[in-house]
Amino acid sequence: MKGKTSLKDIAREVGVSIPLVSYVLSDKGKENRVSEQTAKRIREVAKAMNYQPNLNARSLKTNRTRTIGVIVADISNPFFATLARVIEDEAYTRDYTVIFGSSDENVDKFDKVLRFLQTRQVDGFILAAPEGSQEMIRRLKETSTPMVMVDRYFRDIEVAHVIVDNYHASVQATNYLIKKGHDRIASVMYDSQLDHYADRRRGFVAALQASGVQDIEPLTAKVGHVSLKSDMKRTISRLVQEEEIRAIYFQTNTLAEEGLRQLMNLGKDILNQTDVVVFDQNSTYHFLENLIPYIKQPIKKMGQKAVEILINQIESQVAAPTTCQFTTKLKVGKKLSVNG
Amino acid sequence: MKGKTSLKDIAREVGVSIPLVSYVLSDKGKENRVSEQTAKRIREVAKAMNYQPNLNARSLKTNRTRTIGVIVADISNPFFATLARVIEDEAYTRDYTVIFGSSDENVDKFDKVLRFLQTRQVDGFILAAPEGSQEMIRRLKETSTPMVMVDRYFRDIEVAHVIVDNYHASVQATNYLIKKGHDRIASVMYDSQLDHYADRRRGFVAALQASGVQDIEPLTAKVGHVSLKSDMKRTISRLVQEEEIRAIYFQTNTLAEEGLRQLMNLGKDILNQTDVVVFDQNSTYHFLENLIPYIKQPIKKMGQKAVEILINQIESQVAAPTTCQFTTKLKVGKKLSVNG
DNA sequence: CCTCTACGCTTAAACGATTAAGCCTAATCC
DNA sequence: GGATTAGGCTTAATCGTTTAAGCGTAGAGG
Numbered sequence: 024m025k026g027k028t029s030l031k032d033i034a035r036e037v038g039v040s041i042p043l044v045s046y047v048l049s050d051k052g053k054e055n056r057v058s059e060q061t062a063k064r065i066r067e068v069a070k071a072m073n074y075q076p077n078l079n080a081r082s083l084k085t086n087r088t089r090t091i092g093v094i095v096a097d098i099s100n101p102f103f104a105t106l107a108r109v110i111e112d113e114a115y116t117r118d119y120t121v122i123f124g125s126s127d128e129n130v131d132k133f134d135k136v137l138r139f140l141q142t143r144q145v146d147g148f149i150l151a152a153p154e155g156s157q158e159m160i161r162r163l164k165e166t167s168t169p170m171v172m173v174d175r176y177f178r179d180i181e182v183a184h185v186i187v188d189n190y191h192a193s194v195q196a197t198n199y200l201i202k203k204g205h206d207r208i209a210s211v212m213y214d215s216q217l218d219h220y221a222d223r224r225r226g227f228v229a230a231l232q233a234s235g236v237q238d239i240e241p242l243t244a245k246v247g248h249v250s251l252k253s254d255m256k257r258t259i260s261r262l263v264q265e266e267e268i269r270a271i272y273f274q275t276n277t278l279a280e281e282g283l284r285q286l287m288n289l290g291k292d293i294l295n296q297t298d299v300v301v302f303d304q305n306s307t308y309h310f311l312e313n314l315i316p317y318i319k320q321p322i323k324k325m326g327q328k329a330v331e332i333l334i335n336q337i338e339s340q341v342a343a344p345t346t347c348q349f350t351t352k353l354k355v356g357k358k359l360s361v362n363g
Numbered sequence: 364m365k366g367k368t369s370l371k372d373i374a375r376e377v378g379v380s381i382p383l384v385s386y387v388l389s390d391k392g393k394e395n396r397v398s399e400q401t402a403k404r405i406r407e408v409a410k411a412m413n414y415q416p417n418l419n420a421r422s423l424k425t426n427r428t429r430t431i432g433v434i435v436a437d438i439s440n441p442f443f444a445t446l447a448r449v450i451e452d453e454a455y456t457r458d459y460t461v462i463f464g465s466s467d468e469n470v471d472k473f474d475k476v477l478r479f480l481q482t483r484q485v486d487g488f489i490l491a492a493p494e495g496s497q498e499m500i501r502r503l504k505e506t507s508t509p510m511v512m513v514d515r516y517f518r519d520i521e522v523a524h525v526i527v528d529n530y531h532a533s534v535q536a537t538n539y540l541i542k543k544g545h546d547r548i549a550s551v552m553y554d555s556q557l558d559h560y561a562d563r564r565r566g567f568v569a570a571l572q573a574s575g576v577q578d579i580e581p582l583t584a585k586v587g588h589v590s591l592k593s594d595m596k597r598t599i600s601r602l603v604q605e606e607e608i609r610a611i612y613f614q615t616n617t618l619a620e621e622g623l624r625q626l627m628n629l630g631k632d633i634l635n636q637t638d639v640v641v642f643d644q645n646s647t648y649h650f651l652e653n654l655i656p657y658i659k660q661p662i663k664k665m666g667q668k669a670v671e672i673l674i675n676q677i678e679s680q681v682a683a684p685t686t687c688q689f690t691t692k693l694k695v696g697k698k699l700s701v702n703g
Numbered sequence: 704c705c706t707c708t709a710c711g712c713t714t715a716a717a718c719g720a721t722t723a724a725g726c727c728t729a730a731t732c733c
Numbered sequence: 734g735g736a737t738t739a740g741g742c743t744t745a746a747t748c749g750t751t752t753a754a755g756c757g758t759a760g761a762g763g
Contacts, residue, residue: 083423083719084752369718398740422748423750
């Protein structure tokens with residue numbers, strides 16, 4: 024990356040001062056009364072020398088980097104990978120750069136990445152915050168750092184966020200299983216205090232209660248993030264073998280992925296007998312789309328909206344937190360009988 | 364992001380000059396004979412004021428940003444998402460930041476992203492270059508920009524790269540199908556000039572020839588990137604229905620995903636009768652891992668190695684292109700008969 | 704003929720950091 | 734006791750860019 028040409032080089036070549044070159048190349052020639060002749064010459068030389076502005080240097084002066092920091096749970100998780108792609112595209116078209124970080128749902132790591140990105144002078148954040156990160160979000164808010172929360176939010180902190188209507192999504196999912204004739208429906212969720220999970224849980228409970236189910240506790244199962252595999256194994260075994268449940272609503276795609284694996288382990292008969300609904304599609308069962316109904320989130324719109332809101336905050340000091348809640352769709356394909 | 368504290372603020376607070384603060388906070392106090400007393404005071408104040416260095420400003424002086432640019436085909440593709448995650452982790456532990464960009468296998472977009480990242484003063488690149496990008500790679504090489512190519516490489520440009528032994532991987536995959544008793548084996552690949560695809564093709568051809576197959580042309584099928592869906596539909600129809608082939612080796616995961624979908628469309632009987640091998644695992648059939656044998660690439664090692672090589676180049680001007688070729692494994696699970 | 708304005712440019716200062724060089728005082732050396 | 738050295742700091746320059754302010758010259762206006 025050596026021998027990059029700077030304004031100085033161009034100025035020397037053309038025989039003018041540095042600011043003049045700066046004016047011309049940032050299209051402020053007119054306001055600064057640069058003669059068209061000189062301007063033309065400067066542009067020519069700049070092109071010939073393949074001038075690329077040093078955005079870091081510019082940032083120093085302008086105090087704006089046109090860079091946004093995005094922290095998600097795990098960039099290799101399909102949901103976040105897709106979201107990341109959308110954010111990247113949207114940001115690039117607006118001439119912003121994106122720096123990603125993964126928190127692994129861990130507060131300390133989240134904090135570390137956050138600070139790291141701040142050190143990089145990002146103009147703002149798009150965050151899928153982990154459980155227990157309220158303090159950091161408050162800290163950001165106090166310093167009026169532009170930010171938008173995605174996927175998650177904290178009910179008691181007023182921050183711009185882009186989410187889906189998790190409550191009604193869960194109602195949709197649960198009702199689907201009810202209408203399929205199941206009277207005993209289980210739901211597997213993460214053991215987490217995050218509000219969007221609580222919303223999903225409430226939706227599930229409400230739908231069951233509306234259908235007359237009373238004793239809901241044994242139908243819900245919580246698994247840990249780090250102990251996912253072992254917890255899921257125990258959970259599926261309990262639900263399917265002990266409780267003999269044949270309808271499960273997995274509240275995230277990672278849960279479904281592991282859950283389906285465990286269902287398979289119990290044999291294809293059980294797998295085929297069990298009706299499953301999943302929150303969020305996942306390419307995991309993409310080519311079996313017909314098989315697993317799923318709650319479809321408008322990821323593309325969510326990502327674009329998040330970028331839009333964030334950049335509005337950054338560029339015009341919009342203080343009022345903008346909130347955006349999208350509705351989901353339950354996608355049900357024709358069930359291709361695997362027993363065919 | 365306002366009210367950030369700078370060296371100046373600390374200096375004023377402590378009552379010393381800016382450089383003194385700089386020396387202390389960058390652990391160069393000793394060399395510069397700062398008294399332990401002053402140093403202590405500076406550290407205290409820095410902490411109290413929550414000082415975070417402005418890495419952009421530092422970069423301006425040091426001419427190093429500790430940032431690397433990573434351009435892949437599509438960050439939402441599982442292979443690249445996983446690779447991205449590995450690169451991110453490895454970079455973070457080395458105190459480097461990563462900026463990602465997707466090229467969509469499109470040269471113009473690749474060039475655009477490349478220039479964009481250069482503008483951001485990245486110290487070097489990790490690139491999965493698209494077809495036809497030789498010119499840009501050469502340009503980077505001429506300016507001695509540190510870089511490592513991953514997944515792909517150009518046979519005629521000497522650049523550090525981290526790839527797998529594509530030739531032997533293909534031999535493995537093809538031999539697997541041969542050993543399963545198939546005498547007519549097809550392979551679907553992208554219609555691309557990229558050398559790693561050529562290597563895969565050669566492996567396939569060589570394995571077939573070694574087993575005595577002569578007329579290989581009708582057994583190979585090329586599909587386009589943009590016209591993937593329609594091409595695949597036609598291809599699968601030709602191979603499976605006209606040629607009555609029941610063994611297919613898909614040379615990438617995206618090909619397999621679409622190919623399997625098309626196979627499904629032909630009915631589950633055909634899907635079940637057809638033996639498939641895929642280059643690279645994909646969470647698409649992750650929970651059906653038992654079903655589809657795949658060529659496993661050591662993504663984690665590849666990503667780590669790429670970062671390592673790149674940072675070596677950046678930090679010690681290692682000019683000699685380092686090359687790293689990993690071997691793959693054919694992963695075959697027990698075939699779970701889908702027919703029950 | 705003197706002043707004013709327009710024009711086309713330059714100088715200067717700043718952003719936040721790094722790094723070389725210099726200055727002053729007090730202690731050490733022979 | 735004069736020179737040297739060590740210690741503890743400051744000044745100055747610089748990275749590439751932006752932006753405000755200033756400075757000549759020439760033509761217009763009175």
